[in-house]
Amino acid sequence: MDWWLELTPAEWDAVRLSIRVSIWATLASLPAGIAVAYVLARKEFWGKAALNGLVHLPLILPPVVTGYLLLLTFGRRGPAGAFLYEHFGIVFAFRWTGAALACAVMAFPLMVRAIRLSIEAVDRKLEAAAGTLGASPLWVFATVTLPLILPGIITGMILAFAKAMGEFGATITFVSNIPGETQTLPSAIYTFTQVPGGNAGAMRLTLVSIVIAMGALIASEALARRVARRLDAA
């Protein structure tokens, strides 16, 4: 009964790829996530409702639609895809980078929501106080706002990471299901369920998914508790 102990090299590939894609998706979208959350929380401008809608669209649309739109936009012949390839040599279509992009887009609304809520909870009087002590707006953000919203940022990153680990529809539509390149955990499990005798493999990867998800959750809880303790009391 050791069928679930040994992962095949192909299965390891899927695990490693999924983790890499999720980490990249989370980290690369973080600066944009903070910026958009800040703008939505603090600024009033023409088109704010449109920006808010755009950010939340992937949450509402069927993932396949999002994946198809990504394919149209960032595919080799899509406007953004062609531009990025010609000027920077960056390719998304049918590459792991494309999987990361699809995961980032799908996870973006969750990240923005979490960070936006924490920014709205910041006492702006503290920022005014920092200003009277000589801190420019940029310094105020770096030394007061950012540390105070750290719990929200951590929550947003965990949500984004979890969403990226589970992302399936947009990824498989945008970058297909290429073993070793774009076959993430959910895609691999899906593939196993489509072939005879694939149950053991699907089970192994399912267990791996559960372990990673639980591990990330526990780590994030511990981190968030530490930050919250630092904010609330000594």
Added chain:
Amino acid sequence: MTVEVDIAHGLGAFQLDARFSSDGRLIALFGHSGSGKTSLVNLIAGLTRPDAGRIVVDGRALVDTKAGIFVPAHKRRIGYVFQDARLFPHMTVAQNLRYGRFFTPAGERYVDFATVVELLGIGHLLNRRPSLLSGGEKQRVAIGRALIASPRLILMDEPLASLDEARKAEIMPYIERLRDEANIPIVYVSHSVAEVARLATDIVALAGGRVTASGPAARVMPLPGLGGGEEGEEESALIDLEMVAPDDGYGLSLMRSAAGGEWRLPAIDAAAGARLRVRVRARDVMLARERPKDISALNVLAARISAVSEGDGPQALVRLDHGADALVSRVTRRSVAALALEPGAEVFAIVKSVTFDPAAPTPGGSLARPTAA
């Protein structure tokens, strides 16, 4: 060091229209809630931009709408002690204290960290988080934080309002030391007659968004309408006294005012030469046209009436000059008529009792700003 304000600013239906100029060490902005005090200090701090006007501190224009000048808050170097302390919760007390210093140009850091910590008695709190401090401790740290940034001016917006009487009494001596030793002018917002009487060198009285009076505290305090505050206070006069003899053998101290008046008051624990301020409430002053003979009251002062204001009720407020000291007396309108109390009349003021402020604490280290510019 002069603070000049001349601004017009609309806040919804409320119109702030304030103009004053003062070179006091502690300028009290005094008035009821909603008189525009906090709006005014926010304008001085640069947290709000006035519709029109000028604010000049120490010769430097911070706002001049005509000339298109608006210096943002972080470039004004004006410390602000808020009513709610506003310490940064993610920093220790020491980090809070050093925060402003980081942004102060090296050549202008004339306030010493250790001196401030000693002056405010917060050395034992340095490693704590703000959430673990009492209200009084928070407010002392907030004062220290503003001070260590080496500001040109400190604004205090009702720093004692959220504290109980014991905590107020704990902090007031520190503010007095700041006023007397730091050589940084303070603009102090308050609606408390007791605080203003004790702390102010100068008073700017606000009502309905307008300045109703401004000048040295002893001149402004006795003006009618400045009492009757929210604490049920009433008009009073401030007299600065110098101790002549701490104890005359009867348990009384002999003191002399700048105007030469002699005051005998229940013995005060202060050395000869010490300076004290007493507050004399209008209701504690009686008037007589002739010097009363065989009277038990000890303090009988010759004075000249400078103004008589009669209200709607049976009472009238009489303002008196005793040399350079101003006094006020609340008498009935009947007495005003019976004694022919009118401006210019010579009278004798009989002071029944006075309210004291405790002696200032003994000076510690000096915070003095270098005088060379």
